[in-house]
Amino acid sequence: MRLPLLALLAKEPAHGYELKQALEVTFGSAYPSPNIGQIYVTLGRLEKDGFVRAVDVEQSNRPNKKVYYLTAAGREALEAWVDEPTEGPRVRDEFFMKLVLAPLTGISDRMALVNRQRRHYLSLMRDLDELAERTDPGNRVARLLIEGAMLHLQADLDWLERCQEDLN
Amino acid sequence: MIRAIGLVKIYQTGGLPVPAVRGVDLVVEPGEFVAIMGPSGSGKSTFVHMLGGLETRTSGEIWLDGKRADTLSESGWAVLRRQKVGFVFQFFNLVTNMTVADNVELPALLGGASPKHARERREYLLAELGLEERASAAPGQLSGGEQQRVALARALANQPRLLLADEPTGNLDSRNTRDVLKLLGKVHRQGQTIVLVTHDARVASMADRVVSLLDGQIVDDAPIARIQRRPGGTAGDIVELRG
Numbered sequence A: 001m002r003l004p005l006l007a008l009l010a011k012e013p014a015h016g017y018e019l020k021q022a023l024e025v026t027f028g029s030a031y032p033s034p035n036i037g038q039i040y041v042t043l044g045r046l047e048k049d050g051f052v053r054a055v056d057v058e059q060s061n062r063p064n065k066k067v068y069y070l071t072a073a074g075r076e077a078l079e080a081w082v083d084e085p086t087e088g089p090r091v092r093d094e095f096f097m098k099l100v101l102a103p104l105t106g107i108s109d110r111m112a113l114v115n116r117q118r119r120h121y122l123s124l125m126r127d128l129d130e131l132a133e134r135t136d137p138g139n140r141v142a143r144l145l146i147e148g149a150m151l152h153l154q155a156d157l158d159w160l161e162r163c164q165e166d167l168n
Numbered sequence B: 001m002i003r004a005i006g007l008v009k010i011y012q013t014g015g016l017p018v019p020a021v022r023g024v025d026l027v028v029e030p031g032e033f034v035a036i037m038g039p040s041g042s043g044k045s046t047f048v049h050m051l052g053g054l055e056t057r058t059s060g061e062i063w064l065d066g067k068r069a070d071t072l073s074e075s076g077w078a079v080l081r082r083q084k085v086g087f088v089f090q091f092f093n094l095v096t097n098m099t100v101a102d103n104v105e106l107p108a109l110l111g112g113a114s115p116k117h118a119r120e121r122r123e124y125l126l127a128e129l130g131l132e133e134r135a136s137a138a139p140g141q142l143s144g145g146e147q148q149r150v151a152l153a154r155a156l157a158n159q160p161r162l163l164l165a166d167e168p169t170g171n172l173d174s175r176n177t178r179d180v181l182k183l184l185g186k187v188h189r190q191g192q193t194i195v196l197v198t199h200d201a202r203v204a205s206m207a208d209r210v211v212s213l214l215d216g217q218i219v220d221d222a223p224i225a226r227i228q229r230r231p232g233g234t235a236g237d238i239v240e241l242r243g
């Protein structure tokens, strides 16, 4: 959550609660909404690293609030983050582990494992399709995320087919 | 609706015989939607072509609507297809010197529909597939994706008892795939029996049942289960944004 917070602060200084709201508005339901405590902990760490600084703003008949703003070092870190290519997802597939190790466990029927997994992926795809149906077409962020999940699932299915061809 | 018993196809062209389908048994009930999946070369196309009488079998039986079909002559199959079967080919097979509209109306007219009915059906299907503007074009003027959708419209023109399709979304981008999915879903809900070959998980996930082929044999044949999901789930349930 560090970098999204830096990005939001690059737009304008804000206090913790405003940052929480901005995250929610930007990503809608697509981003698991952080609780306010997490946000303050992250801001504290960013402050310690010199990426943000806080000023106390007095409020009439309420306690002071801390408004955070981006430092030059913070802006540099943010630019470096945006600028560098993002690591691709790593294949970290528990199913593949099962498939390879199956004969060692005495469950040597890889064909059955693959078949069950294929049907499971198709169930997940159906679920995503229904989710897409229920998602507001105006919510582009959510729509793109669902589409991304579908494309990943398709790749998993294609890979499964390769496993079935080669391991049997 | 359709039943295959011990279906075998061995291609014999020149040198070695190629066993493409090696003893397939399949029963599809009326109104059922069956997706056929499997790696390239596993015999999917050969199998559905045999079901539609577009490829001869080496041995085995095919029953359609309770009648033996594999023993029919080529012209007998042609009549049966006209009456009962719509086929979507992987590479469209549209009539190149006829307009899109005529391509779609032709099977309905051959099947005995009135010109008015054939036209109405054509207008409906092309509109459902986002092709109403292309009705007077020639197939050659269309993109691959558009031709593929015309091929689907043509296969459905006659309201066939059985729809057979070989990778009907193979040439479509995701938006066009969505149009095809919607139409398939709609006709399926209206009772259309569908047997469809696909690599596309979105298409396959709409089916009642998935049949997997490997080396010309069925290795899996089972329904797709529904996921027990928390009600009111949102996109937030499927993502893990990092950063």
Ligand SMILES: Nc1ncnc2c1ncn2[C@@H]1O[C@H](COP(=O)(O)OP(=O)(O)O)[C@@H](O)[C@H]1O
Residues within 6 Å of the ligand: B011, B012, B013, B018, B019, B020, B038, B039, B040, B041, B042, B043, B044, B045, B046, B047
């Ligand atoms: N007309 C043909 N003549 C000879 N071999 C063929 C012919 N059509 C397909 N085959 C062979 O039959 C096997 C199955 O092909 P096909 O049914 O097209 O598989 P799929 O549709 O699953 O990719 C493959 O080995 C393919 O090379």
Ligand SMILES: [Mg+2]
Residues within 6 Å of the ligand: B044, B045, B046, B090, B166
């Ligand atoms: Mg094929």
